[in-house]
Amino acid sequence: MVEARRFPIGEPILEVKNISLRFGGVRAITDTSFNVFRHEIRAIIGPNGAGKSSLLNCINGIYKPQEGTIALNGEVLDKISPNIVARKGLSRTFQNLALFKRMSVLDNILVGRKLHMSANFLSVALRLPEAVREERENRAKCEEIVEFLEISHIRDTPVGRLPYGLQKKVELGRALATEADILLLDEPMAGMNVEEKRDMCRFILKVNDEFGTTMVLIEHDMGVVMDISDNVVVLDYGKVIGDGPPDEVRADRAVIDAYLGVAHD
Template identity: 70%
Template sequence: MSGRKIGDVILDLQNISLRFGGVKALTNISFDVREHEIRAIIGPNGAGKSSMLNVINGVYHPQEGRINFHGEERRRMEPHMAAKQGISRTFQNIALFKGMSVLDNVMTGRITKMKANFLEQAIRIGRAGREEIEHRKKVEEVIDFLEIQHIRKTPVGRLPYGLQKRVELARALAAEPTMLLLDEPMAGMNVEEKQDMCRFILDVNDQFGTTIVLIEHDMGVVMDISDRVVVLDYGKKIGDGTPDEVRNNQEVISAYLGVAH
């Protein structure tokens, strides 16, 4: 592949437990993510994969455990703060802004980087106008990168599913994240769309050095593109390691990959 070097641990989760009332979504889970790596989280339905992502970007607040991001112990934080720290994500069910064009959706991804206040924007003199153009340039780079130039001005509601997923990735990338969380980026796609998406994920990782944490059900894809895999089942961690290690882990096989009876 490339010259990317997997670096030090940038996200360290220690003994995370998350409960909703009496339901234990996550129990005592620890794992880490290294800089520039592609880290997959797999597991059967309801294993707590999406909850794990929600813990990472501050949507859920675990009752127990410690989270260390970029060497800083994280206190309770809100999702918009995670965005400021460079964590972006896409959603399992597409969460685009349906009434807006592709361009506006992707521009929204840069919102934390825009400094002009609403009065400057209302008058549109000085930096408000300049900012729109500067950020448009960045956004166009992302649009070029993901090959969605032709649909720039189309309202996202009118796009087919596969393209909507790609626009969502574009919106996440527009923030120039250091860590990208992808929740089932290939769910519901056909083989070609999956190949495209794999290529984009690998390119993002390779060219921008973005650390990627992804949830995916397609085992072929997971084993191909990820550097390390963590396996969850019923909110507990049952395996962690390189794709080969995980594939040969007896517990993982019986819980998830299927075992011959």
């Protein structure tokens, strides 16, 4: 018997409605709509240049679409910037690692706690009691994450010395440290070997299962997408051409034509 999910898939938490994004004459996204449901793992797939990263950049406020709206928890994000979006419970990782290479694993993860810290620079520098207490609490939270991700043995290692797969895991840890409701993961498995991919999949599922975190991930590896996603949205030339459970999307003729490259019978 399949075990019931601790956090069943719920109502839409993120609603992308009719967004269009142009760079001069280039149409990166055209009239795109889809919903992401609370607690689901949602994959965004599509060929190179289909608009996946641009879409993620619109969702977390790096790009402002010329048309359409994006709503988080029912609230349309009007003036979105990465900071505002983060405060509203959304965090993202990047296709190319964005870690501080000379800093330890723990300190990199601590960066993700920034939003939860109120002490100013001076009170930290002077080691005022409130600042010390806050830092202690945040470090303890990061220690929990390090343990959860099974990377305690490298907690003090500078990130630049770690193999790529572990660096990606540290990035996931930093995103987790934000305690966001939604994590946007831009190619979390890019450049990984089979074993590292399997490990990352396990932790994505574990995060979703234990904390109910909604995940939106861009991924090229079809095996991974089909294995771990609840739903998949397929982009081609900046338009949605498929949206549904993996099995449905996999059987869709338009998707096969555009992306999977399977010949017609």
